[in-house]
Amino acid sequence: MGGIRILVDHRGFPEGPVAMRDGSVIFAEINGGWISRVTADGTYARLGSAAGGPNGIALGPDGALYVCNNGGSHYPPGHFLGTGPSADYAGGYIERVDPASGERRTLYTECDGNRLSAPNDIVFDRQGGFYFTDLGKRYKRNRDHGGLYYALPDGSSIREIAYPIVTPNGVGLSPDETVLYVADTEAARLWAFDIEAPGMIRKAPYPSSHGGRLVACLPGMCRFDSLAVEASGNIAVATLLAGTITVFSPSGKVVRSVEMPDTHPTNICFGGENMKTAYVTLSRRGAVAALEWPEPGLRLNFQQ
Numbered sequence: 001m002g003g004i005r006i007l008v009d010h011r012g013f014p015e016g017p018v019a020m021r022d023g024s025v026i027f028a029e030i031n032g033g034w035i036s037r038v039t040a041d042g043t044y045a046r047l048g049s050a051a052g053g054p055n056g057i058a059l060g061p062d063g064a065l066y067v068c069n070n071g072g073s074h075y076p077p078g079h080f081l082g083t084g085p086s087a088d089y090a091g092g093y094i095e096r097v098d099p100a101s102g103e104r105r106t107l108y109t110e111c112d113g114n115r116l117s118a119p120n121d122i123v124f125d126r127q128g129g130f131y132f133t134d135l136g137k138r139y140k141r142n143r144d145h146g147g148l149y150y151a152l153p154d155g156s157s158i159r160e161i162a163y164p165i166v167t168p169n170g171v172g173l174s175p176d177e178t179v180l181y182v183a184d185t186e187a188a189r190l191w192a193f194d195i196e197a198p199g200m201i202r203k204a205p206y207p208s209s210h211g212g213r214l215v216a217c218l219p220g221m222c223r224f225d226s227l228a229v230e231a232s233g234n235i236a237v238a239t240l241l242a243g244t245i246t247v248f249s250p251s252g253k254v255v256r257s258v259e260m261p262d263t264h265p266t267n268i269c270f271g272g273e274n275m276k277t278a279y280v281t282l283s284r285r286g287a288v289a290a291l292e293w294p295e296p297g298l299r300l301n302f303q304q
Helices: none
Strands: 005-008 014-019 025-029 034-038 044-047 054-059 065-069 093-097 104-108 119-124 130-134 146-151 158-165 168-173 179-184 189-197 200-202 213-217 223-229 235-240 244-248 254-259 265-271 277-282 287-292
Touching: 005 034, 014 065, 014 265, 014 277, 014 287, 025 054, 025 287, 034 054, 054 130, 065 130, 093 119, 119 168, 130 168, 146 168, 158 179, 158 189, 158 200, 168 235, 179 223, 179 235, 189 223, 235 265, 244 265
Parallel strands: 014 054, 054 119, 168 223, 223 265
Antiparallel strands: 005 287, 014 025, 025 034, 034 044, 054 065, 065 093, 065 119, 093 104, 119 130, 130 146, 146 158, 168 179, 179 189, 189 200, 189 213, 223 235, 235 244, 244 254, 265 277, 277 287
C-alpha cells in the first residue's frame, strides 16, 4: 500500500469526497458551508457561494452534484466539531449543485410533513434514485432521531424507509444492489438493509428497531462515520477516534484496518483509472488525502 499524500490541508471539516475523471476531487467543507475542488496538483478552489453545512455528495445521472446539507452547525472557538445548530438553522435539506458554476437548488426539506434534520450521506442506485441518511441534529440537551430515505433527483418523490436510527451516517450499496449498508455513528455499528425494489427494504424482525440486520461492530471507544464499498463487496468504514479505515466483509469479519494520520478520518471514496486510489477526508486536521488501496473500489453509478 502506497504512502499517504495530502492534496489540500487546513480546510473547514472536509467531508463527502467525489473522485472526478480529470483527477480532481470535489468535497464539502461542513464548517463554512463550502463545496470545494482540489486538482491532482493541489490547486484549490471553491464552487459558488457558501450555504448551510454540506456533507455527503454524489454525482447524479445528469452530471450534477447532489448534496446532503445539515442546515448549519455552531462552532465555538476551539471546537472543530459542531456543538449544535447554527443561529440561522431552519432544518436540513437535499440540494442539487452545478459542478461548474456552483449554483445551488434545494430539492427536499421534509418528508411526509416532517422536516429533515441533518442529511448526511448519499448513494445513487442504477435506476437513478438515491438513498440518503439523516443523522439527526444534536442540541444542548437533546437530539433528533435519525432516519433512512429514498428520493428521486427531479424533486418529485421522497420516502422514509427506516426510522428511527440512532445516528445513521455513511451509506452504500453492495455491488449487486441487493443490500444497502448504513454506518451508525454513536453505536459504532454497521447495519445492512435487504432491498426488495428501489427504495423498498425487507425489514428484519425484532430486536431490530428499524429493520436493519447487524453486520459488525467494534470494541473499545470508537465511532463510525462514512463508508465506501470495494468491488469485492467488502465495506470500508471510516472509524473515528481509532483513526483507521476498517474494512469488513459482508459477513462482518474484519478484513483489514488501515491507519490514518488523523483521529477523525470521516469519509472515503475510490477513483483513478483502476479504482485503486482511495481519497480520504482527515477532518480534524482539515485535509483531503490520497493513497493507493490494496483492492479496487466499486465504481459508483454515474461516476465520471
